Amino acid sequence: MISHIVRHNRGLTSSRAFTTSTAIFSKGFSTPKEFIQEKKQEQVEEQIYQQKLSNGNFAYEPKYLSENRVNEVTGRPIPINVEILKYKPINLPKTHGHQVAEIQFRGYDEDSLVRAGEFSSRAAFYLGIPTSKLVTEKTEKRLYTVIKSPFAQAKTKQNFHRVTYNRKLTAYDSNPEIIDLWLSFVNKHAIKDVDYKASITTYESLDFNKELDELSAADFKLPEAYSESEDPIAAKVKELLESDTFKTFLEEQK
Numbered sequence: 001m002i003s004h005i006v007r008h009n010r011g012l013t014s015s016r017a018f019t020t021s022t023a024i025f026s027k028g029f030s031t032p033k034e035f036i037q038e039k040k041q042e043q044v045e046e047q048i049y050q051q052k053l054s055n056g057n058f059a060y061e062p063k064y065l066s067e068n069r070v071n072e073v074t075g076r077p078i079p080i081n082v083e084i085l086k087y088k089p090i091n092l093p094k095t096h097g098h099q100v101a102e103i104q105f106r107g108y109d110e111d112s113l114v115r116a117g118e119f120s121s122r123a124a125f126y127l128g129i130p131t132s133k134l135v136t137e138k139t140e141k142r143l144y145t146v147i148k149s150p151f152a153q154a155k156t157k158q159n160f161h162r163v164t165y166n167r168k169l170t171a172y173d174s175n176p177e178i179i180d181l182w183l184s185f186v187n188k189h190a191i192k193d194v195d196y197k198a199s200i201t202t203y204e205s206l207d208f209n210k211e212l213d214e215l216s217a218a219d220f221k222l223p224e225a226y227s228e229s230e231d232p233i234a235a236k237v238k239e240l241l242e243s244d245t246f247k248t249f250l251e252e253q254k
Helices: 032-055 080-086 110-126 176-188 208-214 232-241 244-253
Strands: 002-012 099-107 140-147 157-172 194-205
Touching: 099 110, 099 176, 110 157, 110 176, 110 194, 176 194, 194 208, 232 244
Parallel strands: 002 194
Antiparallel strands: 099 157, 099 194, 140 157
16 A cells, blocks of 8 residues: 655746647648638537547457457457566656656565556556656665574574565656546555555645635645545545535634
């Protein structure tokens, strides 16, 4: 399980935003009539897409590395997302190089740490999160010597050797809600023998404290990634945010 999450605030002189829009004149200049026609066409395509999305009329068309190789059990070719599990995880390239999250893996079984790290890296790839490679950190070795007999005067002693392995995975250039969704997914499928420790770095303006003072209880909401979640912790957090006790406490702190 992810033991705890620490958030760090850093003052920046410039703001950072995320957008999926493109420049109007990226493909050359357009006349006003052509521009209006393009916008109408985009709206029609968007409506068709929304209708298909609500009706669920999507054909099953997975991509394959080789359509000639058929699974003996299913009788179908192996999908590409299953086939690439045989290879190392793919890491998306950084766009700005701003660190937004870091997961540290700690445990006594090295194979379990590698599986946990590769699972987190693959999940980040499918969510569009640029990550570093799974970094190997310093291995801790400790030797414990105890008396073998329950008597204090016993001369026979016994040695125990414990080896603790450490791995680290860093995420860059992603929306905070996507990072929360990624960490919740990793936490849901966490390996029992591995200890997860996540830290999140947020970038705020220099007047962040003033902005916090101006916030009201209505501005504190649960992230959209947890809106349809059945996690009991998320449900409890939502209940606390909507309670009168939290609103009263927030007003008293101002």
